[in-house]
Amino acid sequence: MDQTDPAAVARLRATAHPVRLRILSLLTAEAMSAAEVARALDLTHANASYHLRQLHDVGELVIESEEKVRGGVAKRYRYDATREVPDRSSGIDDRISYARATAVEVERRLHDAARGAASSSDLEAWVPVETWHRALDLLHQASHLLHAAARPAGTPGTVHVSATTTAFTMTGGLDGEDVRWTPTEEAPR
Template sequence: MGEDDGRADVSALRAVAHPVRLRILSLLTGTPMSAAEVARELDLTHANASYHLRQLVDADELVVAGEERIRGGVAKRYRYPHERRGEHPRPGDPRPEDRVLYVRAVGQEIERRVLQRRPQRPQQMSDLEGWVDEATWARALALVQEASMLLHEANRPPRTTGTLHVSLTAVAFEMTGIPDEGTDEGPDEVSS
């Protein structure tokens, strides 16, 4: 793998590692929108929305889904192609610190969403760090993927009649089993 391949991966991961860009990806899953429409929906300036859209397009996270004439100019409409997630793996494995940047952005976005949670409505929150057999793990991953695809495919433009404003965040991965450095758990030295 060349050095440029690794940089491209880091660039794409860092492009998404921003709370506003995460909101844009969610928004553009339901419908193609122009920078002006994104700005209005997310209460951003047009310049700020355009900047974040460019970052996501450059990282190959958004596609141009068409153009329309508006007051003598041409406005591009952008879409998040959720259906190709996982189909375009990037070379290399992002550095752990780049993954942490992404997780921090997701954490900030979850905090914002939790503050908008509708009280007295059904919800599901879950957290586990544990040990399960491979068959259970494979089934759980398949269910998480199915739920994610179901919601992505059913996502509609904001405030569409008959829809609910919902949030789903899922992070599932197999762990190394190596204790964190700096904790009192496990051996003092771990060889690589």
């Protein structure tokens, strides 16, 4: 029986798009309206609105505020990567689509990479379960640290960075509850 959560699949499909990944990154630092997102990412207002609605409809964005603009209402959206979200498990095809979208976005960012401190790693290995859990804890903490510290573009005293991680268990080793992971401590603020 397929135990894939339809809501998790919808969330993954909604984020498996390079423009939407850019929007999530942009809205980590500050809430923005569709017009502001369009200007920041050089999109049409209609295109920005469409992508924002797609992300909001699957719960990836929250509406932080609404303001009256020229007889209408402009919503200001925000992405909170530290909030509790339901399980993101989904089928392999959806996870591959997300990985491809992420790869396109990382390639775009690499064209804008500056000289200086960086880290890159790739590994497929067999490690003790305790080591795996510790590594996932550290990745989780680093991700939450960076998301919590994100500031609007160009803020004095900030550096423009890119951070992408993907870590998962492979088949052939322990599975089930033996390798499940829940963060062991609160992410740093």
